[in-house]
Amino acid sequence: MTTETSKIKIAILSGKGGTGKTLLSVNLASVAPSAHYIDCDIEEPNGHLFFKPENLTEEVVTVKIPQVNPALCNACRQCVEFCRFNALAFIMDRPIVFEEVCHSCGGCSLVCPINAIDEKDKGIGLIQKGQSEQVSVYTGILNIGEATGIPIIKRLLAMEQEEPSPLTIIDSPPGSACNVMESIEDADYCILVAEPTLFGAHNLSMVYDLVTLFKKPFGVVLNKCLEEENPAEKFCEEKKIKILYRIPFDQELGLLNSNAEIAVRKSEKYRALFASLLDIVIQEINHETSSHS
């Protein structure tokens, strides 16, 4: 099986922002002959700052928000009692919807005994799609203050399916909340990025719990490695986690990254580094799929 022709989806995760998650994601996507880069870090998407994609197209992502028809409503309050997100308040004998708290579960319109609740569309964010050399860049952007970005992540991943690519890199949101789970749902493999500190080890343990819960094959990339003791590495050894790669601490790489440059497009040295990292990951995936089938 040649690795370049099979379709592979890799999600990149980390316990918090700023560990090198975006660095790894943009460089892995850029080192492949053709790839999709999906920025699911919808509260603070920054992959597009590196790719500077062209020919942008935009799509608004909407959710259903309940709308009470005051002429029909008989003030029975069942909808308010039902909503477990407390998005409905009962004021002056009428339910009032708090749109930013509503999770669009549709429950209130179902429980209303007299069908006094309709639904209307409300935009919660955007998806931008553009091209940056051989990478198709998909960016999800959640409007500030919205209750959940999961509909945007779902739509991003569905859109990406429409024109499949040999390699898809999913830049997951930081942390281990429900939006992270959504972003890794279809991933074939997860890469956890960790920094060589105690905090790094702690953050790693959070995402480790998540990927093991989802039974995803995964490995760890240790970023900013020095000669010193590495608590994140120790954690991996204790848990017998595969360490895929150790990216050395490197000021030049750090500088390129903080200038929002894609290192593999700037230097042969980094092209070689990320190409070998990608090879290792793809070998791991092939190994996983052959040993589990």
Add this chain to the structure above:
Amino acid sequence: MKIAIPMNEKTLNSSVSAHFGRAPYFLIYDTETKESVFIDNSASASRGGAGIKAAQVILDQQANALITPRLGDNAADVLEAAKIEIYKSVEGSAEDNIDALLNKKLSILSEIHPGLHDHRNK
């Protein structure tokens, strides 16, 4: 008039709770009958929208005024729509605050903080 106050303990001489939505109890004080009732805040354990639900509890008690140190924007929207007056609490017990309100020494709460919609683990 009925006055609502978020409380950590069920006594008139304990202090006002720092958290409106998450306070375990509300004191409802009736200025006409001078009766005080402590009710459980069913919102204190909710995962989201605690402010809205806590405001609902107060509204359902037919309170006319709330004394609290802080308030979120959603809860404020509920209370304002229901025309409940919102006062900023001062140092001291619940009783002191009720006296202060009756002597017109409390000011209207002006800072409303934005809700905590952020689900992310930073």
